[in-house]
Amino acid sequence: MKAFDVIVLGLGGVGAAAAYHLALREGRRVLGLERFGVAHDRGSSHGETRIFRRSYDHPGYGPLLDRSLEGWQALERHVGHPLFRRTGLVLVSDAAGMNYEPDAGYVLVEQSVRAHCDLAREAGAELHFEEPALAWHVTEDDGVCVTTTKGRYIGDALVIAGGAWSSELLAALGLPLxxxxxxxxxxxxxxxxxxxxxxxxxxxxxxxxxxxxxxxxxxxxxxxxxxxxxxxxxxxxxxxxxxxxxxxxxxxxxxxxxxxxxxxxxxxxxxxxxTPDEHFIVDAHPAFPQVVFAAGLSGHGYKFVPVLGEALADLATDGATQLPIDFLRMRDIPC
Incomplete structure (x- = not known):
């Protein structure tokens, strides 16, 4: 079995960003596993574009939006071509009428997934595509072991960014997804x-x-x-x-x-x-702190991909993050 510092399950939007941020950390051996191909159309991170907007009722999203926009801009600089376009946004509802958000826009989905994967590889990450994970477990020495259709891998920590497969990968938690x-x-x-x-x-x-x-x-x-x-x-x-x-x-x-x-x-x-309240879940596994995850992005999570990837990298390597994600912890979700 090949050993890594961190294994990432799922290389869609969030998982690819997590693999990238982990690979940037000097000396980290990072493995990313994806059941389909790169930037595939079988999950949640496809469809050409995703809206980036700031109109949120919950104040906790504001700082994360700021950090995420910085992340999109940094990613653009690294790849050398635009990934975010500012177009403005019109919001129409029966309750509030029509409002206009001039700083909103859209992100290019498949292109940004590929960018995070390419940059993760350039930084030293090993990424495997067309390799579904069958199971994972915590080892006797408090590491993790992941079994796939092609082999077994061990690591010190595990990041799960399973998208629509989160309930399967985190079945023991009974998340309300x-x-x-x-x-x-x-x-x-x-x-x-x-x-x-x-x-x-x-x-x-x-x-x-x-x-x-x-x-x-x-x-x-x-x-x-x-x-x-x-x-x-x-x-x-x-x-x-x-x-x-x-x-x-x-x-x-x-x-x-x-x-x-x-x-x-x-x-x-x-x-x-x-999720029932449509807030994401970003946290460590309550029984296994070396296993961290993001789940239940509830149809509005792609704009946060850079900051969620960064937060998961922090949790996997340091056990904590300075990013303001406490309102997204699992204790706030009715399980």
Whole structure:
């Protein structure tokens, strides 16, 4: 068996960022394991873009947003091309009407996952793709052992960033997680949606819908749903949108998005793993402090990827972090 200082399970958005931050720490032997390929479309970190916004009711997110934006900007400098675009954001709800957030924008999803993986490798991390983890356990000497379809690995600490597979990887904790399906599709759009057109979120009686113009001209992403749909088995996610899902998005477009066709150019589905209060869980395992995890990002976690990766790296190597994540600890989640 090959030994490492830290093993990371899951190399989606958060896991890739954690592997990168761990690899930056001098002398750390880091292994990352991913059941699919790099920047794949089988989980939660895909779909081209994710909205970055600051409009949160809970004050705890503010400092994390600041740190995360710094992380996105630093990642851009390292890879030498843009990953975050500031477009502004329009928020529409039945309760609050319409508001505009000028500093919001979007992050390029697959590109940023690849960037974190590439930089982690450059810093010395060993990353394995197409290698599902079958089980993990704590060893007699307080290390960890991970068994995969291709071998066994031991480490001093384990980071679990399993996304929709978090309930399986952390089964003993009984976390109150529900995996939900998010339909998303891309549509032809008129020139009015190019250049400085903002992202948007509609939380209205018809349902919850959001969208991102571009990054390619003449095309807009619209996602959302009229009703919540759960995913019993994340390994069986169907990317083809059902008739009622396409109808719901199409009806929303006709009512609210002038200059956008309701006929999709492309379509896909994504998963989000929800907690009851829709706050993330970022913590150490209560029985095994050498095992740390992030779970239940609840459909709004991707914007926090850099800071969550940094926090997990702190917890795995130091047992604590100076980042203000106490409100995300497991004790605050009704288990």
């Amino acid at each position: 529900v995996v939900e399906r998010i339909p998303q599709a891309w549509f032809a759009s008129s020139p009015m949606w190019e250049a400085d057109a903002p992202c948007f979120i509609f939380d209205i009686e018809r349902g919850y819908f959001f969208g991102v113009p571009g990054p390619e001209p003449g095309r807009i992403k619209v996602a959302g749903r009229a009703k919540r749909t759960t995913v019993p088995d994340p390994a069986q996610l169907d990317h083809a949108l059902a008739h009622d899902e396409l109808e719901a998005i199409g009806d929303f477009i006709e009512e609210h998005l002038h200059g956008v066709s309701r006929m999709p150019l492309a379509q896909s589905a994504c998963m989000c793993t929800m």
